[in-house]
Amino acid sequence: MANVLVFAETRGTALRKVALEAVTAARALADASGGGEVHALVAGAPGAAAAAEQLGKYGADVVYTVEHPALGTFERESIAATVAERAKQGGYRAIVLGFSTQGRDLGPRLAAKLDAPIASDVTEISISGDTVVVKHPGYANKVVLTLALSGSPVVLSVRPGAFTAKEAPRSARVERIEPAADPAAARVVVKEVVEGAKGRPDLGEAPVIVAGGRGLKVAENFKLVEALADAFGNAAVGATRAVTDEGWRPHSDQIGQTGRQVSPQLYVAVGISGAIQHLAGMRTSRTIVAINKDKDAPIFKVADYGIVGDVLEVVPALTAAVAEARKHH
Numbered sequence: 083m084a085n086v087l088v089f090a091e092t093r094g095t096a097l098r099k100v101a102l103e104a105v106t107a108a109r110a111l112a113d114a115s116g117g118g119e120v121h122a123l124v125a126g127a128p129g130a131a132a133a134a135e136q137l138g139k140y141g142a143d144v145v146y147t148v149e150h151p152a153l154g155t156f157e158r159e160s161i162a163a164t165v166a167e168r169a170k171q172g173g174y175r176a177i178v179l180g181f182s183t184q185g186r187d188l189g190p191r192l193a194a195k196l197d198a199p200i201a202s203d204v205t206e207i208s209i210s211g212d213t214v215v216v217k218h219p220g221y222a223n224k225v226v227l228t229l230a231l232s233g234s235p236v237v238l239s240v241r242p243g244a245f246t247a248k249e250a251p252r253s254a255r256v257e258r259i260e261p262a263a264d265p266a267a268a269r270v271v272v273k274e275v276v277e278g279a280k281g282r283p284d285l286g287e288a289p290v291i292v293a294g295g296r297g298l299k300v301a302e303n304f305k306l307v308e309a310l311a312d313a314f315g316n317a318a319v320g321a322t323r324a325v326t327d328e329g330w331r332p333h334s335d336q337i338g339q340t341g342r343q344v345s346p347q348l349y350v351a352v353g354i355s356g357a358i359q360h361l362a363g364m365r366t367s368r369t370i371v372a373i374n375k376d377k378d379a380p381i382f383k384v385a386d387y388g389i390v391g392d393v394l395e396v397v398p399a400l401t402a403a404v405a406e407a408r409k410h411h
């Protein structure tokens with residue numbers, strides 16, 4: 083029986099979706115290793131401790147909360163020290179966190195502090211005797227590597243969207259703890275946070291992404307992509323590098339090898355050719371729909387559903403159909 087620790091990521095005081103996905107992954111790992119407990123650690127601004135109840139709902143048996151005004155903007159040194167200290171005290175089998183921007187920073191810090199093996203960007207976790215076995219896409223998603231990690235603890239960061247958060251209710255015991263290093267003494271300080279597009283979910287969290295490419299011809303036509311995203315109601319808008327290089331969309335919208343890596347439930351590619359560098363960022367999406375006027379476009383090789391046609395005609399028709407379908411649900 084072995085317990086698993088989760089770093090439950092927050093933004094301000096709210097839990098990120100990947101935090102619940104990490105709890106689900108940790109729950110499965112704890113169950114597979116003989117029914118251990120899942121402990122979650124939430125570090126954030128005052129008020130972040132309120133996330134404890136939700137973490138219990140998704141399978142955390144114990145929630146450690148650390149609150150400090152400086153932790154609202156991910157004060158990495160103090161958070162790393164605090165998670166590592168908890169990990170040492172708890173003697174965990176694994177520490178699970180999201181492979182998000184925060185997780186990419188925190189995971190290696192934890193591994194170094196704990197002298198532990200780490201696997202990043204993990205999409206599957208299993209246990210085989212004393213070894214934790216994970217799958218991890220490599221070489222821009224062209225291969226899937228199976229990694230075996232020995233020793234204890236191991237640090238695992240899970241790819242956002244790869245594990246579907248599942249409720250597994252527990253009445254989590256909540257324990258307030260102190261930061262292991264003074265958050266106010268940080269050497270790296272977040273000076274400013276500029277919010278992206280308002281009213282839309284983040285690309286890493288959205289269940290649906292509608293992404294546009296050069297096939298839209300002019301920036302103005304991106305309003306078709308926006309309208310389709312609006313029709314879904316819960317969609318983020320993404321773009322290819324061709325589009326961001328043209329300045330039609332901000333660089334933060336770029337999906338691909340040199341942009342964001344996403345795994346939504348549904349990815350709608352609008353006027354996108356499917357260059358290997360773009361596929362590197364989205365081919366792990368659950369369902370891919372592509373709209374392209376060229377029936378031989380490479381995007382159709384990875385698409386589950388393809389529509390051969392002009393985006394200027396197909397997208398408004400699809401938007402109307404989605405809006406109509408949602409009326410009845």
Ligand SMILES: Cc1cc2nc3c(=O)[nH]c(=O)nc-3n(C[C@H](O)[C@H](O)[C@H](O)COP(=O)(O)OP(=O)(O)OC[C@H]3O[C@@H](n4cnc5c(N)ncnc54)[C@H](O)[C@@H]3O)c2cc1C
Pocket residue numbers: 294295296297298321322323324325336337338339340341342353354355356357358359360363373374375376379391392393394
């Ligand atoms: C080192 C490196 C890193 C890169 N990183 C990235 C990255 O992170 N992300 C990324 O996206 N790219 C990246 N690229 C660029 C990548 O190689 C492609 O150039 C880019 O993805 C192409 O974008 P696109 O599909 O929008 O444009 P295009 O390749 O020009 O494709 C446009 C598509 O639209 C279709 N089309 C045209 N008109 C219509 C119409 N009216 N109706 C329907 N379909 C239409 C065409 O048939 C075509 O398939 C990178 C390149 C390099 C060299």
